[in-house]
Each structure stands twice: as C-alpha cells, then as structure tokens.
Amino acid sequence: MKAFNPENGLLTDPDEVPAERESLLQLFMGAIGRFKNPANHREVNIANPAEAVEMLQLAGLLMRLASARGTSRRGRES
Secondary structure, three states: OOOOOOOOOOOOOOOOOHHHHHHHHHHHHHHHHHHHHHHHHOOOOOOOHHHHHHHHHHHHHHHHHHHHHHHHHHHHHO
C-alpha cells in the first residue's frame, strides 16, 4: 500500500489522475488479497489449468506495471 499510495507512493505516477492512481493501488491490494495471501495460510489447490495460467498472466501484468513505474520514477529523480 505504501509503494502505490496515490499521494506519495514511490511507484505512483503523479501524472495520472487521482482516481487512476487509487485504482492501481486497489488492483494490487485485491490481487495480493485474493491470490497470494491464501497460499500463505493454507494449501490452495487450483484444479483448472486455465485459471492458473490467468493468475500468472495477471501477476505478469502487475509486475510489468510496477517495473515501469519504478523505471520512470528513477528517470525523473535524475
């Protein structure tokens, strides 16, 4: 939550409108709450291979978004 804080997060793009910055924070929070946290607390069985692929695709998108924001932020601080 700190990294994507809409006001001052290190991975927040200040050029985006506030609602989109908030939405990105919520997207990350939802993905972690739904897909990462359960596996930390119990065994999660994914019976449908297509669902597993879609989860990996979402994780890949989130990683690309985070990486792009980290790269663009570093470019502005130079």
